[in-house]
Amino acid sequence: MSSQPEHPTLLIPGPIEFDDDVLQSMSHYSESHVGPGFVATFGDTISMLRKLFQTTDPSAQPFVISGSGTLGWDIVAANLVEAGEDVLVLSTGYFGDGFADCFEAYGAKVTKLTPDAVGGRPQLPQIEEALKAKKYKMVTVTHVDTSTGVLSELKNLSELVKRVSPETLLVVDGVCSVACEEIQFDAWKLDGVVTASQKAIGCPAGLSISMFSGKAIEAYKARKTPPATYFASFKNWMPIMQNYEAKKPSYFATPSPQLIHALHTALTQILAKPLSERFSTHREASDRIKKAVADLGLKQVASKPEDQAHGMTAIYLPESVKATDLLPKLAKAGVVWAGGIHKEIAPKYVRFGHMGVSVTDPARKDIEKALNALSNGLTECGYKA
Helix, strand or coil: CCCCCCCCEEECCCCECCCHHHHHHCCCCCCCCCCHHHHHHHHHHHHHHHHHHCCCCCCCEEEEEECCCHHHHHHHHHHHCCCCCEEEEECCCHHHHHHHHHHHHCCCEEEEECCCCCCCCCCHHHHHHHHHHCCCCEEEEECEECCCCEECCCHHHHHHHHHHCCCCEEEEECCCCECCECCCCCCCCCCEEEEECCCCCCCCCCEEEEEECHHHHHHHHCCCCCCCCCCCCHHHHHHHHHHHHCCCCCCCCCCCHHHHHHHHHHHHHHCCCCHHHHHHHHHHHHHHHHHHHHHCCCCECCCCHHHECCCEEEEECCCCCCHHHHHHHHHHCCEECEECCCCCCHHHEEEEECCCHHHHCCCCCHHHHHHHHHHHHHHHCCCCC
C-alpha cells in the first residue's frame, strides 16, 4: 500500500504518479553539493543514464541540469547550431512548433515540415526531398508530441539522414518518450536526445536530462562563434558532468541534491529489470487502453496505429461532449486528465497519460480506474457508445 496521502490519480502526459521510494528520496537530509556522499550519488546517476539511453560509447556525454524539459531545446539550439545555419524541424504538434521557435530565437534558419493533417507525421519521402534540396546542420524530431499523441519513428529516420546527408546531426525531443518508448542511442546513431525527469522516468519535475554523441560534441567544438548562452553552455557544463561521473567534486551552478537523489532512485528501479520488458509493458497497457477507447466508439488524434504513442493517448470527444464537461466528472471520480492544447483542435479532445508506475506496478489499478471513469463520465454527459 502507498504511504502517500489520498489524492486524485494524476494521469496527464506528465508529471505522472511517483513511486513512494522516489518521493522518500526527496526528503534526503541537506548535504553539500560538492561533498563526497552527493558526488558519489550524482556520479552513479550520470552513469546510469548511459544504460537508460542504451549507449556504451565513451565519447557520448550525458547532462543533468536543473530546469524543465524546455531547457533541453535551449541546450541544443545554443550549442549545436550557429546563427544563420539551417535546421530542419519535423513537427507533429505544439512541441515540434515550440522547438522551431527556440531555434529561431538563437538566429537559426528553420524549415519546418508538418503532416498533411493533425494527427499524422512527416513521411520519409517528404523528408528525403527536403534533405536533398538543402544542406542542414541538424534535423530535429519530437519522438512523442504530447499535444497529439503522435509517435515518430526514429530508426528509419536515422538511416535516411545518414544516407542522404551524413554530416547532418539528428536530435530527438524525447521528453515524453524516454523510459517508455524504445530508444537505442548507439544502434540508431542518434546525435542528441533531450528529456526531463517528470514523465516516464518517474522523478519529480525540475531536471533537464540529455545525451549527446561524440559527433555532436565535435560539432560544438568546431563552432566559429561562441554560444549565445551562459547557463545552457556546453563549455560550462561538460567538465562538471565529466568530473561528477569520475566522482570528483566540481562546481558551475548549484544542482538540486534532493532531485538528484530522487532521480538516482528512479533510475535504479528502472534498470533493475531489462529495458525491453519495460517497453513491452507500456506497449501492452497502451494496446489495452486504445482498444477500450475504440470500444467506446471514440477516435484518437493519432489516426494510424503505427503513429500512436505508448505512454499517452489523445482522444477525440463525441461532438455532443465538451472537455469542460467531461474533465470535472473524471476529477470527481478521482482521475485527472489533461485537456487539448493543439491550437487547431484544442476543444475537441482530451489527453490520457499512462506511463511509469501507473503501468509498471501491478498492484496499482490506475488504468482500470481511468477507463471506468471515462466510460461513466461519458454516460453522465449523455453519450451512448
